[in-house]
Amino acid sequence: MLSTDTLALVYLATGFTVGFGHCIGMCGPIVVSFSLSLEKGSIYLPHSLYHAGRVLTYTILGGIMGATGSFTAVTAHMAGIQKGVFIFAGLLIVVMGLAMAGWLPSGKFFRDYYDPVGFISRGFKKLLNKATTPTFFPLGLLLGFLPCGPVYTALIGAARAGMEAPTPSDGILTGMGLMFAFGIGTVPALILVARLAGMKWLKNREIIYKCGAILMILVGFVFIIKAIRF
């Protein structure tokens, strides 16, 4: 059996290769949506916060897998949450696309017509009008629950490593370490996609920006359809 350090390196490398091969397809639309929504300033801090949240979710899930040693039992309980997050991600992309294209009167809607709970409407309005930096961390925490084949595969490995650990606490730490390594490995590919989508010339060209918004809306609907069928 490989040592934990070696396994962690394997997971890091796996995350890196899977990031470029698979994550770009699944999480790519999300990070592109974020980049296009950021009006000014560097994209790196918001995206770093998003990935920090996402990797933290993976780490926690790894700890749970390492503690229980059972992938199927934990994921069975998570299935409903994951479906909800999947639908939410699709809705988020659609709404962000509509807001970017200027087709959603978000300010008017929330200010003049409907304001049932001030906190929720203020938060949602902020998200629609421009993605503010602090929102990226909790979004990353939430979207870390998106169902994803390679993440599941990594969690299976974390559960197995946990089962083979000498004590439950070792199992938890091993699971957390492996999923942390995997998550970190996936970051470079998504940061690259975010950087490409955040280029100024893209946002300054009105028509390309509008086209990007429309594509986002379409991709968001595809997400929702896949989520319902998942």
Next chain:
Amino acid sequence: MVRIQLINHFPMQVFPTFLLISFILCFSPAAIHANSSYRKLINCDLHDGACVQRVGDTDIILEVTPKPVRAMKDLVFSVTLSGKGESPKSIPYIDLGMPGMDMGPNRVKMKPVGENVFEGKGVIVKCPSGHRVWRATLTVPDMGKAEYIFDVIY
């Protein structure tokens, strides 16, 4: 002149419509083709019984239980070697993956449960893409590899 004026006044109607049509024309057939081309690779029906592949002089029989074979469930993979070939010196193992999609390493480690019979536990994960065609690559050390391509129930 009229057409240019129309485009200038209604750019949002022309370009989104063009993009939407292009997207539907390009994306949908491509997605359908990808899914159907993977289904053509299926060489095994694990829901109905065992699957057999021949490597050299040896028949390698793969069986997965419980049936039907479902994703996200604990599965037992049984491998039986029969034929004129020699018994393997090392224990076989199975790598699970999807044709055309990198899902990361998912290895089923096996242990001997009888003469030339091995068993291991594993999980086939669910892919949000909706594709259900999976591949089990069985490696018998010193003998070779056998590929079983099948669909699973989500």
